[in-house]
Amino acid sequence: MLFVWNGSVLPRLLPRLILLFILSLAIVYLHGTIFSFKVPLNPAPFTLFGFVLALFLGFRNSASYDRFWEGRKLWGSLLNITRSLTRQALTLGNSTADNASVSEFVQLLSAFNYALKHHLRGTDARSDLEKRLSEKHFKLVADAQYKYIIITKLLAQWVQKARIGNRLDSIQQARFDENIDKLEEVAGGCERILSTPIPYSYSVLLHRTIYIYCFLLPFGLVDSLGWFTPFLVSFIAYTFVAFEAIADEIEEPFGMDTNDLALANMCEMIDRTIFELIDVRIPASGASDREHIIH
Numbered sequence: 001m002l003f004v005w006n007g008s009v010l011p012r013l014l015p016r017l018i019l020l021f022i023l024s025l026a027i028v029y030l031h032g033t034i035f036s037f038k039v040p041l042n043p044a045p046f047t048l049f050g051f052v053l054a055l056f057l058g059f060r061n062s063a064s065y066d067r068f069w070e071g072r073k074l075w076g077s078l079l080n081i082t083r084s085l086t087r088q089a090l091t092l093g094n095s096t097a098d099n100a101s102v103s104e105f106v107q108l109l110s111a112f113n114y115a116l117k118h119h120l121r122g123t124d125a126r127s128d129l130e131k132r133l134s135e136k137h138f139k140l141v142a143d144a145q146y147k148y149i150i151i152t153k154l155l156a157q158w159v160q161k162a163r164i165g166n167r168l169d170s171i172q173q174a175r176f177d178e179n180i181d182k183l184e185e186v187a188g189g190c191e192r193i194l195s196t197p198i199p200y201s202y203s204v205l206l207h208r209t210i211y212i213y214c215f216l217l218p219f220g221l222v223d224s225l226g227w228f229t230p231f232l233v234s235f236i237a238y239t240f241v242a243f244e245a246i247a248d249e250i251e252e253p254f255g256m257d258t259n260d261l262a263l264a265n266m267c268e269m270i271d272r273t274i275f276e277l278i279d280v281r282i283p284a285s286g287a288s289d290r291e292h293i294i295h
Contacts, residue, residue, distance in 0.1 A: 007258050009245040020237050024218040024230035032222040041220040057243045060206055064247040067193055071253035074189045075266050081182045082109045086274045088176060093167045106278055107132050108155050110271050115148040117263045120190055120254035148187055155180050198251055210240050
């Protein structure tokens with residue numbers, strides 16, 4: 001773990017840490033003096049302020065991780081709901097399930113997951129939806145802003161058609177509707193996280209405070225540590241700045257950063273499990289949010 005490079009935030013932080021290391025070297029060389037003025041700082045205020053800053057960073061990371069974990073729970077619920085709906089399509093009804101009809105239903109479920117993923121990431125869903133939807137359904141969904149909501153309507157229409165065809169009774173239809181409502185609840189929860197970031201002014205204040213602290217720290221340590229100052233300052237700065245960088249990444253859990261949720265993997269896993277229920281094997285495509293990470 002000491003030598004992990006890919007998957008950590010260090011590559012992004014390295015230029016800042018190098019700049020701080022060079023600044024610390026210059027301060028040590030000048031003995032903490034700027035234009036013949038000796039900066040009168042010592043380690044005591046930095047010890048106290050560093051403790052307070054660590055508390056604020058802990059709160060910031062906790063708030064970001066709560067958002068990350070809520071997003072993960074929502075996508076975990078999505079897996080359970082799609083499995084339940086597929087099982088219901090196969091087993092509920094007054095007659096043997098029509099394989100072609102159930103396959104269409106499962107394709108819609110798969111399309112819902114990919115449409116939601118692309119919406120949360122702001123990417124183009126057309127290629128994934130075109131593979132999973134019939135031409136008729138694709139035309140209905142392609143130009144919609146909220147494609148996954150249109151897909152829930154198509155799922156409800158499938159259930160209504162089965163009810164009209166006497167393949168489902170009213171109680172079974174209600175069971176389907178409950179799970180389709182849950183799909184919309186998952187989508188709404190993801191939208192809530194996406195549209196309600198941590199207040200920007202709070203992030204700016206914490207960011208500025210961390211960097212001011214790190215750039216003043218060499219002046220407080222130079223008299224007691226001498227040439228060891230740049231190394232200790234860089235290590236302390238790495239700790240503080242890395243915590244802030246991780247919090248920034250996981251604050252928006254649906255993005256494409258290294259530590260964000262692996263939505264492509266989750267969609268692929270959901271595909272494999274629901275298609276397996278209808279005896280269709282989906283091979284692993286190799287698509288991954290984290291294929292560039294070496295563990």
